[in-house]
Amino acid sequence: MTLLITGAGGYLGRALVAAARARGHAVRALTRGAPPAGWAGDSGIESWQADLSEKVPQAAFAGIDALIHAAARMGGDDADHGRETVAPTGPVLEAAARAGARLVLVSSMAVxxxxxxxxxxxxxxxTPPDPDPALRDAYARAKLAQERIAREVAARHGAPLRIVRPGAIFGPGRVWNAHLGPTLGRLVIGPRHAGELPLCWRPHAAQALLLAAETPQAPGVEVIHALDDDRPDRARYLAALGRPGLPLPWRALDLGAAALAPVAPRLPGLLRRPTLRARLMPLRYANARLHALGWRAEAGFEAAMAAALSGRDVA
Structure with a gap:
């Protein structure tokens, strides 16, 4: 296949390009900055450099079989996310739909x-999307908006769309996530319970997204949660990191946030109940649709974390 990958120079994008080439696909890698030097020696990678918040290079979409739209802002405020995540989504997916390509949107378990x-x-x-995004963070609001736009584009063109929601992606250089709780020095403060962390090791996320692009799909929308099979609780995760934790009862945290609800719009993240629940509430997760695509785990949690801490993407 010929795949167009936006955000190809990012943390997930680089892994996607490498995995796509390993599977024999030709890649059009769209990056905001200069492409990695290693791509120059691979004739199967065609690099395109563009700031999608300013212009979508229409020529890059000609003849593609599938789009994986991974370009997005990770941090910042609503204006940053609106400019770099939300605004480009419609034009990018429109161009791919007009080219007759399958559409794959990289969304998030924040939705x-x-x-x-x-x-x-x-x-x-x-599970329905969050009905009250105003009390969530800017990233969650942007991902909710992206999904809405993607559905509108797919419906307008009668195009096949897969919305893939990776969990908190971890791998070399990225082993921390918002589900662990606030910190005080090396001490991690938060509930300790049997709830699962919605994690996705970077190689697992790349495999999931490529399967979403490769697997035939009738016109319509399919949502897929890209989550590891082996999902640890917070205590197990912190043990793998060698970080101490200060346990606080979940019930107390939730009641405290509920009591602050009247002034919640003026409070920072974890003091707003929807944000607190999205990050720290004890929950379990299912990934049956991911397995239905043919996805298979390549490593358990401890092996994947050991690889990440050693700077590798292979367990």
Missing amino acids: PGTTGLAPMAVVDET
Whole structure:
């Protein structure tokens, strides 16, 4: 296949390009900055450099079989996310749909909401998106907006669309995530319970997204949660990092955030109940749709984390 990958120079994008080439695909790698030097020696990688917040290079879409839209802002405020994540989504997916390509959007497990969920409930693709994004962070709001735009484009063109929601991606140079809780020095403060962390090792995320692009799909929308099979709780994760934890009861944290609800819009992240629940609430997760695509785990948690801490993407 010929795949167009946006955000190809980013943390996930570089892994996607490498995995796509290993599977024999030709790659059009669209980057905001200069492409990695190693790509120059690979005739199967065609580099395109463009700032999607300013212009979408239409010529890059000619003849592609599938688009994996991974370009997105990770940090910043609503204006940053609006400019670099939300605004380019429509034009990028429109160009791919006009080219007759399959559409794959890299979304996030930040999208499902926790409203109405009890502790230890199972979150899967039928869990509704968060109905109150105003009390979430800018990243979650941007991903909710991306999914809405992607659905509109797919419906307008009758195009096949897979929305893939990776969990918190970890790998070399990235072993921390917002689900662990706030820190005080090396001490990590937060609940200790049997709830799972919604994680996705970087090679697992790349495999999931490539399968989403490769696997035939009828016109319509399919949502897939890209999550590892081996999902540790916080205590197990912190043990792998060698970090001490200060346990706080989940019930107390939740009641405290509920009491602050009248002034929540003026409070920082974890003091707003929807944000607190999205990051720290004890939940379980399902990835059956991912397995239905043919995805298979390449490593368990400890092996994947050991590889990440050693700077490798292979267990």
